[in-house]
Amino acid sequence: MLKAIRVFNPLVAAILRSRAHRLVSGALLLLTVTGRRSGRRFTFPVMYARDGADILVFVGMHAQKQWWRNLRGGADVVARVRGDEQIWHAELLEGDREALAGPLAAYLRRFPKAEGTVGDDVVMVRLSCGQ
Structure with a gap:
């Protein structure tokens, strides 16, 4: 799996930086x-859902990832969207399903198959812009 990510992420990042971004930037x-x-700056593709003017990112398999820990207490990030x-200002949301029911529901409306993860x-x- 890790090998696939090492190939997949740079390929998708290149597409998102190109004029062909429309293929995947939705x-x-x-x-x-x-x-x-x-x-150090770490750049990688993530799936996102809009929630009004904000953007929601679900961190799948979060126990195996480190990047999101840099956002505790809030942090500014750079996002290439469409x-x-x-x-953008990033706010980390951590808790159980009930505590994050609202943001999680907004994300799952966009990606219902993510429910299983x-x-x-x-x-x-x-992510909030202009704060």
Whole structure:
């Protein structure tokens, strides 16, 4: 699986940066997160759903990933959404399914098949522009 991601992510990122972004940018955005301690920038594609003016990202298999931990307490990130790159404020949403029922429902309306990947503990990111 990890090998596939190492091939898939750069390929999708290249498409999202190109004029051909329309092929995938309705469901995927390119997110750049800065490491709190290292200061390194990490860029990768993630699936997203709109929630009004905000964007919701569900962090699937969050226990196996590290990037979202850099967003605790809030952080500015760069997101390329539908070909436009801008700074967004990221708020980390952590809790059980009940505590995150609203944002999770908004995400699952867009991606109903993701229901099967949601466990008891949920990690999501809310991106807000202009804050």
